Amino acid sequence: MSDAEVECQPCDPAPETQELPSSAAAGPGPITDADMEKMPSVCIVIGMAGSGKTSLMQRINAYQHTKGEVPYIVNLDPAVGKLPYEANIDIQDTVNYKEVMKEYNLGPNGGILTAANLFATRFDQVVGLCEKRAADIDHVFVDTPGQIEIFTWSASGAIVTESFASTFPTCVLFVVDTPRAQNPQAFMSNMLQAVSILYKTRLPMVVVFNKIDVVRHEQMLEWMDDFEKFHEVVDQDKSFASDLSRSLSLVLDEFYKTLRRAGVSAMSGEGMEELFDAIGRCRKDYLAEYWPDLRRRKEKLKAEDEKRRADALERMRRDLKSGGERVVLDMERLKVNEAVLAADEPPAPGSELD
Numbered sequence: 113m114s115d116a117e118v119e120c121q122p123c124d125p126a127p128e129t130q131e132l133p134s135s136a137a138a139g140p141g142p143i144t145d146a147d148m149e150k151m152p153s154v155c156i157v158i159g160m161a162g163s164g165k166t167s168l169m170q171r172i173n174a175y176q177h178t179k180g181e182v183p184y185i186v187n188l189d190p191a192v193g194k195l196p197y198e199a200n201i202d203i204q205d206t207v208n209y210k211e212v213m214k215e216y217n218l219g220p221n222g223g224i225l226t227a228a229n230l231f232a233t234r235f236d237q238v239v240g241l242c243e244k245r246a247a248d249i250d251h252v253f254v255d256t257p258g259q260i261e262i263f264t265w266s267a268s269g270a271i272v273t274e275s276f277a278s279t280f281p282t283c284v285l286f287v288v289d290t291p292r293a294q295n296p297q298a299f300m301s302n303m304l305q306a307v308s309i310l311y312k313t314r315l316p317m318v319v320v321f322n323k324i325d326v327v328r329h330e331q332m333l334e335w336m337d338d339f340e341k342f343h344e345v346v347d348q349d350k351s352f353a354s355d356l357s358r359s360l361s362l363v364l365d366e367f368y369k370t371l372r373r374a375g376v377s378a379m380s381g382e383g384m385e386e387l388f389d390a391i392g393r394c395r396k397d398y399l400a401e402y403w404p405d406l407r408r409r410k411e412k413l414k415a416e417d418e419k420r421r422a423d424a425l426e427r428m429r430r431d432l433k434s435g436g437e438r439v440v441l442d443m444e445r446l447k448v449n450e451a452v453l454a455a456d457e458p459p460a461p462g463s464e465l466d
């Protein structure tokens with residue numbers, strides 16, 4: 113059972129009768145530095161399909177249980193199916209992406225994207241639920257859709273990221289499939305993805321090298337610390353791609369210095385301490401740099417910013433309405449299930465992977 117069990121059901125009222133999100137549109141508002149320091153860290157887990165995000169969430173969940181920490185997990189992947197861990201908030205309880213596909217006459221990717229957009233219009237309530245549990249939890253882990261661009265380059269991804277980052281010390285965990293990044297070109301593709309996410313979110317980031325039970329990540333750390341080591345490898349291949357990788361490594365040298373790193377195995381559990389240590393450092397980075405900057409920007413641009421967010425939400429709602437008047441999010445059930453969960457015993461430890 114999850115905190116959020118909300119479904120997409122064909123019924124009235126039509127979307128135009130629903131209210132606009134409040135906290136997601138309001139930004140940090142009156143949150144003070146002292147408030148922010150008491151908040152749990154939010155970790156948004158992003159990675160290419162198959163990199164091991166869901167397995168990592170399961171491992172983190174099990175690790176937190178062994179440490180006596182209360183896990184809090186938000187699933188934002190509408191198409192993941194049965195989760196191998198207990199999610200406190202699960203988008204699948206709120207919106208059925210297959211219904212959305214039918215209502216809006218979309219294919220699977222369009223259905224996932226639209227389901228995520230529908231959910232984002234109510235994201236203030238998700239943030240509110242996390243805020244209510246702030247005193248009991250140290251971390252909120254957020255699983256994102258397998259198709260990376262659905263989260264990183266969509267309106268809903270921006271709303272989710274900004275909503276969390278306005279309320280909690282937030283960082284991104286960028287999960288790399290280490291065995292598939294051994295080749296210098298594949299490694300560079302992963303790093304370019306990481307740059308684009310960092311550029312878009314501006315949040316502190318941990319590059320999480322997963323599956324180190326299969327291939328170790330130390331060589332990749334060496335490539336990040338010393339571009340000459342990377343050049344030695346790419347120079348063995350005289351192709352256009354290797355020339356490009358060589359040039360890019362020089363450009364990315366500064367970028368690598370801003371990243372935290374951790375090598376983990378979601379399968380064996382290796383590296384969890386290191387991962388939590390990197391998350392702790394990201395929290396410090398957020399409080400020292402991102403938060404003061406966000407507060408300054410907000411103070412300066414408050415009016416413009418609110419209008420921009422409201423316009424973006426309104427545009428998204430109009431687009432959604434034009435295709436599926438009968439789809440509605442039943443957010444009441446989300447509240448009901450939060451109450452049920454609050455009354456429950458803490459969930460049993462997640463099943464081990466190995």
Ligand SMILES: Nc1nc2c(ncn2[C@@H]2O[C@H](COP(=O)(O)OP(=O)(O)OP(=O)(O)O)[C@@H](O)[C@H]2O)c(=O)[nH]1
Pocket residue numbers: 159160161162163164165166167168192257258259322323324325326376377378379380
């Ligand atoms: N050996 C090994 N396999 C892993 C590890 N983590 C995940 N896997 C495997 O990698 C595959 C993909 O893992 P998932 O957790 O489904 O990856 P995901 O990123 O959530 O996948 P999408 O939902 O498609 O994006 C599965 O077969 C996992 O068993 C790991 O640390 N070691």
